[in-house]
Amino acid sequence: MSGHSTYVPKSPVMKWFESRLPLFGLIHSSFVAYPTPRNLNYLWTFGGILSFMLVAQIVTGIVLVMHYTPHATMAFSSVEHIMRDVNYGWLLRYLHANGASMFFIAVYIHMFRGMYYGSYKAPREVLWILGVIIFLLMMATAFMGYVLPWGQMSFWGATVITNLFSALPIVGEPIVTWLWGGYSVDNPTLNRFFSLHYLLPFMIAGVVALHVWALHVVGQNNPTGVDIKNPAKDAVPFTPYATVKDAFGLVCFLVVFAWFVFYVPNYLGHADNYTEANPAVTPAHIVPEWYFLPFYAILRAIPNKLMGVIAMFSSIAVLVFLPWLDTSKVRSAVYRPLFKQFFWVFVAVCVGLGYLGAMPPEGGYVIAARVLTAYYFIHFLVILPLLGLFETPRPVPASIADAVLAKHGGGAAAAVAMGAASAPSKK
Amino acid sequence: MDIKALGSKDWGANVAEIATAEPTRRDFLFIATGAVGAVGVAAVAWPFINQMNPDAQTIAAGAPVEVDLSPIAEGQIVKLFWRGKLIFVRHRTKKEIEEAEKVDVASLPDPQPDSARVKDGHAQWLVVYGNCTHLGCVPLGNQGAYDGWLCPCHGSVFDTSGRIRQGPAPTNLPIPPYAFLNDSKIRIG
Ligand code: HEM
Ligand code: FES
Numbered sequence A: 001m002s003g004h005s006t007y008v009p010k011s012p013v014m015k016w017f018e019s020r021l022p023l024f025g026l027i028h029s030s031f032v033a034y035p036t037p038r039n040l041n042y043l044w045t046f047g048g049i050l051s052f053m054l055v056a057q058i059v060t061g062i063v064l065v066m067h068y069t070p071h072a073t074m075a076f077s078s079v080e081h082i083m084r085d086v087n088y089g090w091l092l093r094y095l096h097a098n099g100a101s102m103f104f105i106a107v108y109i110h111m112f113r114g115m116y117y118g119s120y121k122a123p124r125e126v127l128w129i130l131g132v133i134i135f136l137l138m139m140a141t142a143f144m145g146y147v148l149p150w151g152q153m154s155f156w157g158a159t160v161i162t163n164l165f166s167a168l169p170i171v172g173e174p175i176v177t178w179l180w181g182g183y184s185v186d187n188p189t190l191n192r193f194f195s196l197h198y199l200l201p202f203m204i205a206g207v208v209a210l211h212v213w214a215l216h217v218v219g220q221n222n223p224t225g226v227d228i229k230n231p232a233k234d235a236v237p238f239t240p241y242a243t244v245k246d247a248f249g250l251v252c253f254l255v256v257f258a259w260f261v262f263y264v265p266n267y268l269g270h271a272d273n274y275t276e277a278n279p280a281v282t283p284a285h286i287v288p289e290w291y292f293l294p295f296y297a298i299l300r301a302i303p304n305k306l307m308g309v310i311a312m313f314s315s316i317a318v319l320v321f322l323p324w325l326d327t328s329k330v331r332s333a334v335y336r337p338l339f340k341q342f343f344w345v346f347v348a349v350c351v352g353l354g355y356l357g358a359m360p361p362e363g364g365y366v367i368a369a370r371v372l373t374a375y376y377f378i379h380f381l382v383i384l385p386l387l388g389l390f391e392t393p394r395p396v397p398a399s400i401a402d403a404v405l406a407k408h409g410g411g412a413a414a415a416v417a418m419g420a421a422s423a424p425s426k427k
Numbered sequence B: 001m002d003i004k005a006l007g008s009k010d011w012g013a014n015v016a017e018i019a020t021a022e023p024t025r026r027d028f029l030f031i032a033t034g035a036v037g038a039v040g041v042a043a044v045a046w047p048f049i050n051q052m053n054p055d056a057q058t059i060a061a062g063a064p065v066e067v068d069l070s071p072i073a074e075g076q077i078v079k080l081f082w083r084g085k086l087i088f089v090r091h092r093t094k095k096e097i098e099e100a101e102k103v104d105v106a107s108l109p110d111p112q113p114d115s116a117r118v119k120d121g122h123a124q125w126l127v128v129y130g131n132c133t134h135l136g137c138v139p140l141g142n143q144g145a146y147d148g149w150l151c152p153c154h155g156s157v158f159d160t161s162g163r164i165r166q167g168p169a170p171t172n173l174p175i176p177p178y179a180f181l182n183d184s185k186i187r188i189g
Helices: A012-020 A025-030 A044-066 A075-084 A087-117 A125-147 A152-168 A174-182 A189-218 A239-261 A290-301 A305-320 A337-358 A363-390 A402-408 A412-421 B003-007 B013-019 B023-050 B057-061 B094-103
Strands: A033-037 A233-238 B065-068 B077-082 B085-091 B127-128 B164-166 B178-182 B185-188
Touching: A012 A025, A025 A239, A033 A239, A044 A087, A044 A189, A044 A239, A075 A087, A087 A125, A087 A239, A087 A290, A087 A337, A125 A152, A125 A290, A125 A305, A152 A174, A152 A189, A152 A305, A174 A189, A189 A305, A233 A239, A290 A305, A290 A337, A290 A363, A305 A363, A337 A363, B065 B077, B127 B185
Parallel strands: none
Antiparallel strands: A033 A233, B065 B185, B077 B085, B085 B127, B178 B185
């Protein structure tokens, strides 16, 4: 369903180039002529926002590297040097540190969007799984980036997370020593994390390319979950419609980003990370960055070390199987009255786990974390498979155009008006 | 072999015929080439994997260290590093030793008598690695229900013998290799 290229090079130079490498034709068919469902809402702008954030992290990261020193004795002071001495260093670092948080806010919205509208269902399974891979790579990247300033949280975060592998029987200890390059987190660890922190974003970029390719093969989902049947009625060209909407969504997002960077740049961080790493003392409360908290809560909820680690990794792995766990034929939650409620309960459970991940692991917090962890898995493994069998969905509109027209009055006059409004797409 | 036949549309069929005519030799070459190739890939991959293991300098830093115990007062816990790893040297009080010894060993998550965790005749000295066996945080001394250590990260509780009593840590704090040189000096490593 990808839009066939209508690109016709005009100048002789472009004709010459295009007949040798049809690059502009590809760009034109992917981002200009590409038919997008006409009913996309602002939740669909997060793909573009995520692409922007990836580029922003790479650009700010590359300039930070020009001033940063990846050595256990110098890393901390080089970050302070960036903050105090380097021209606009404070800005670049705050952009990068808060950029990571904004990246995760965007990815979580993007993922919940996919869950709500059933965007993972056939034929978008591969697209969804590529997304889960991007999410995993992002987590690895952010984790290793957080180690680089070599503060107390960097050091102890690295210690706790790498030690997760020690839970594996027999191979655990050798793997941890191998990861560290020593007998504890130290300079070799910092060096390799720096190397990988530089590499992984480019791997993310590669998987993003596959993700967008897969998207353009199967087409975008939309709030009705109904496929485009008649492009002239159901779709509008990507440019200007989606481009402008994406740009507006991005600008709104950047306002929030800028608010964090300029007004509360350390709100999402931890004061302890402004203390240099000290392998002899663990801070009283070690907590990961907010975007890892739900997974951290799952890890701590299970009293057994190995099972805790398995549960934590499973909570992400289960996402890969989501397309097959959800047995309902109807994509969008708009037409699934029960699923819609369970969806919001699930969102609340994830937020609740995030809250519990930040609390000390004692008393009622532990019990609550166990209940929510159990629910998290029940949602995927029990509720979703059964809902598809027992739920009676509401009637799904025959086409996107039908849904749009019904929403906007539904009368004949409205239909004519809408037809006129979508006229540019027919040109 | 008929070249014309190879040029014809039945090219695939001809190859199949050749393959069936001399099966053992072709199959052997194919598998042998594949096997040598796989060994080659593994041989080249190994340096890239093994470079991440502790290097010669890191291992050399594991030379034994001598610790003078005389300045460590009764009840005091001293932290030091060997091979980059944190070690606690604890000068235990009479009460702490008693508490550690009177425990019913069978009731412990990781059963070990106190006598197996100290050197004969030196029960007042406990030498253990200082990282929690759960996920590696540094437990806080003289805290927790057993007056041993309490880990601030996920709440593991260790007794005055460094044995796990409560919480997610699976094993006791391990004992590094060490020996008494005389009554007031040990060598770790
Ligand atoms: C997926 C994209 C990326 C994410 C999510 C990410 C995340 C992070 C995070 C969370 C930190 C810790 C910030 C702090 O608290 O100080 C960090 C630091 C750092 N990152 Fe990245 N990063 C990304 C891409 C890059 C790239 C591409 C480079 C280099 C080319 C880079 C270079 C650095 C450097 C030098 C630091 C240490 C300086 C500092 O702490 O501010 N990052 N990164
Ligand atoms: S690291 Fe000590 S309890 Fe988890």
